Amino acid sequence: MLCLAACELVGGHESTAMSFACALEMIHASSIILDDLPCMDDDSLRRGKPTNHKVFGEDSAVLASVALIGLAVKQTSSSPDVPPERVLRAVQVMMRAVGTEGLVAGQAEDLAGEGMSFEENEAALEHLEFIHIHKTASLLEAAAVVGAIMGGGSDEEIERLGKYARCVGLMFQVVDDVLDVTKSSEELGKTAGKDVMAGKLTYPKVMGVEKSREYAERLNREAREHLRGFDSDKAAPLLFLADYIVNRQN
Template identity: 50%
Template sequence: MVAADNLQKTPESSQFDLRAYLKERQKLCEDALDKAIPIRYPEKIYEAMRYSLLAGGKRLRPILCLASCEMMGGTIEIALATACALEMLHTMSLIHDDLPAMDNDDYRRGKLTNHKVYGEDIAILAGDGLLAYAFEYVVTHTQNVPLERVLQVIARLGRATGATGLVGGQVLDLESEGKTDISLETLNFIHNHKTAALLEACVVCGGILAGASSEDVQRLSRYSQNIGLAFQIIDDILDITATGEQLGKTAGKDQKAQKVTYPSLWGLQESKQKAQHLISDACAELEPFGEKALPLKELAHFITNRKH
């Protein structure tokens, strides 16, 4: 996690302790995820699922879900199951993304990737297990929420993870490797689906659970689309500027795979400026919510100021 001292100060920073907020919410999410998947028979698959699910990380996605729900007048309790499910889906995507057939990575979050520990067969099944259980978990553990809202959440999660979301983005990403004529339009499509779609689901689902109006859902969508693209731009920058130790995974993979990235199109400085502009636009969407929006605004700034 980026230390508070490394974060650029914003006007809201003096009113909101992001470091304490992240620490508290990360602990909350870690405890909930640990309880969500106990080890049963056959032990190996549950161990593999837990290995990647509990491997650390910023827990940004579940935290965004909780923050959105609270901003819209809901509670942590009604959003926690969906927040956990979102982290399960994200973890599934990481397990599969690291496979030899995909990005072929040996390390994730500073630890050996799932297939390096359990083998490719079990890694694939661990991802599949997390994918299926995420939907079951929302249905069986969401309480005190009208059924139609839960159904909307399920539909959003399916859209974000399937061919309309990260699967579709991943396919185009794989097809684009080694090609030097990838357009900005194609690059945006890849990352709006591969990265931003799940982040959008995190924010929007939190709002839906709290009963957000259609107008507010649109605001949440625009906010999350902007931070999703900014997140990817910063990822592309860090792949160039950070070390493997800082990233917790292999550095420089994009260049080695001859991937077109935002820095390769714009350069580092312009990429940073574009990311900052996206964050400003994202925060502007939250103005109608006043002080209740401080957590989401600060989380947006955290995205562009992170070091890993």
């Protein structure tokens, strides 16, 4: 949705970004399967259902995760009427969000930090931000950037949409952390209080629930700032998305 809205915002037709919107969903699904593995977060519930490895076994889960990355790139070949240099650039951006500049970097830092204790809140916050910028924000950033590339946006437009999405991604995670300590598993559709039990660093732990909420609001304002000057009708879905994320209850 972010990908398609970014494409439309820069004047493209959403159909030209559709293949990448699907591809990014595959990348996201791939990352979630890995995240839940016994050797990672060891989670048994996701979106209210048993996780992939619980149903299909660990081997199939790992293979499904890798297969989805391959399928994501395959998906992007069905992008007719778009110059190949644009498609190639978009593929590169999408795959950068997977590797050492994105999801993998975030997950590695996340695992490395388990059980680690930080004497200063500043160091803890830096660690947290690194994780979420890479683990969550990078994929949303890629979605917006890829949509803007496919839509034929200028470099400045592409950059601003990327910054907007980065704020939204980080905000998503701040809100997620707050929900984890304030809601039940039933309300969330996934195991609640898990971060606390695993001794994980979260925004509420570092800055308290109230300050975390304020931080989310600040990120929302910043995200909106990056969309200034764009056509307001076309920007509406992206502004709505940011509001929706900051106000979500599960």
